[in-house]
Amino acid sequence: MKQIEKSALCLKQLVLFQNKQKLFELNLDIAPGEVVTIMGPSGSGKSTLLNLVSGFLPPSFTFTGSVMLDSADITHADPADRKIGLMFQDPLLFPHLSVEENLLFGLPAKGSRMERCAKVNAALEAVNMADLGHRDPMTLSGGQQSRIALIRVLLSEPKALLLDEPFSALDSGLRDKVREFVFSQAKAKNLPTLLVTHDQADAEKSGGQIITL
Template sequence: MLELRRLGYHQDDFHLTADTTITAGFTALIGPSGAGKSTLLNMIAGFLAPTTGRILWDGADITDLAPAKRPVSILFQDNNLFPHLTVTENLALALTTRRPDKARLAQIDAALAQVGLQDMGPRKPAALSGGQQGRAALARVLLQDRPLMLLDEPFSALGPALRTEMLDLVARLASERGIKALMVSHAPEDARRVADEVALVSQGTLHQPQPTAPFFASPTAQLTAYLGDS
């Protein structure tokens, strides 16, 4: 359970506040560009210090923990794979080593198999397609074995069919492993497809998450303004 207690970030004329509890297995954050969705993820991940408030995970205060000490993994839009390392070496970094022993190599191979990249460990990222790079980045997140996964539009550069395939894969693996997922998206159809709950970020506020179907079936005025005719 993720608790955001009177959380706030303020810089110049930008203001974001969040005071809510997120309990669903898969939650989507949607809202206008610049509203603060990625800022919120960066605070939860520990890359950005909040101006006010606290962040709690399962009752433990993690606000002041370093990113590596948090129960959080994050999947970025650009995948963050090092081009000079092989896929295996990139994934080994999740295990805090570039020279994995036999046991850790077995873990890496198992993670690659889970995402459909069997036998691709020796390749460099440039030798993979965009979808395969996304799968490799997902495998690295799985190896980190953290209970909360943050997704900052990681598949927005992919075509519709491939994006749908990757969303389904993330949702399935997160469910199988008991990982809670919090995903930023600009695509309402993505939220409808995989999210148990959806929360709108607009006008400087993270609004309360709601079950996905009623969220879209009975939109608020702010959600209607964001969605337009979509």
């Protein structure tokens, strides 16, 4: 029997229904640092799976089975208590806040203002973006916005990462760079990661299991 690592994300005998019609069945263990890709046609339930795992399942959907993270059953936990990071196609940065303020928003509410700012500055410096903290996020390039969005997610100290078509709005050259950055950060942070995409290149570059719904 395969030994499940403590910090894995495990979807146990998960069956998703829409208006009582079965969409798919999934039994999946994602190890720390592993990226598993979900592919499939529109309407197959890819993004809805991420909603289920994160706790935002629309009322027209129901499911059976369970979601485990770090050995805890989070199937019916409040979304805020799940410790799951979400990254979408749109970076969803706050336009009325600076880059630094956007990142401060992602930090858990602990420590002094000085300590929190130090964490943000260290994160920016670690990815060679230390000079961007004061900038209006809307003045950044698409790739820079995507990297800031990921850093904000990572600063929230998630135990798992969900990626919903996060690269699809980028041109091909930029897409390669941002994709490499996101996957390398997920591996470096040992985050079990679930990626939803239509792009075969995304799946291949993830280096992990590919599942088609």
